Amino acid sequence: MNILEAVREILTNFPRIAEVCNAVHIDFTDAEPASFGLSSVDDRLIAEDVLGNQRRQHTFLLYAAFSGINDFERMENSTALLDLYYYLAAQPEIPITDGTLTKLSGGSGMLYDVPEGNAAQGVQYQMQILAEYERSASA
Numbered sequence: 816m817n818i819l820e821a822v823r824e825i826l827t828n829f830p831r832i833a834e835v836c837n838a839v840h841i842d843f844t845d846a847e848p849a850s851f852g853l854s855s856v857d858d859r860l861i862a863e864d865v866l867g868n869q870r871r872q873h874t875f876l877l878y879a880a881f882s883g884i885n886d887f888e889r890m891e892n893s894t895a896l897l898d899l900y901y902y903l904a905a906q907p908e909i910p911i912t913d914g915t916l917t918k919l920s921g922g923s924g925m926l927y928d929v930p931e932g933n934a935a936q937g938v939q940y941q942m943q944i945l946a947e948y949e950r951s952a953s954a
Contacts, residue, residue: 832851876942880930921945
């Protein structure tokens with residue numbers, strides 16, 4: 816499994832995922848509440864040794880559509896994203912194609928959009944996820 820598949824699987828296994836969404840889509844989010852979308856944004860080289868082994872960082876944006884009709888629901892949405900931050904940070908190293916996923920972190924979770932212009936119709940949050948991984952030169 817590559818870095819994209821690994822991060823999607825980790826999100827799918829988040830213990831509260833059933834509370835907040837029905838599926839983790841790639842590159843899009845349904846406007847309806849209970850949907851997550853994972854978009855790949857950037858992949859950059861952090862370091863490379865003389866043998867060609869690389870340490871890389873992949874950036875994702877996670878879009879989450881929730882119900883947001885009142886302060887209570889919006890607090891629950893933010894709490895779910897906070898729990899997701901902790902969950903990502905607690906992940907062990909995971910083997911991936913050609914290497915190892917070594918670290919996950921989340922940040923900048925914020926209300927991003929009110930797609931229908933009315934919070935009663937649902938709101939969308941955006942969260943940045945950083946995945947650090949090592950890639951072997953022998954791959």
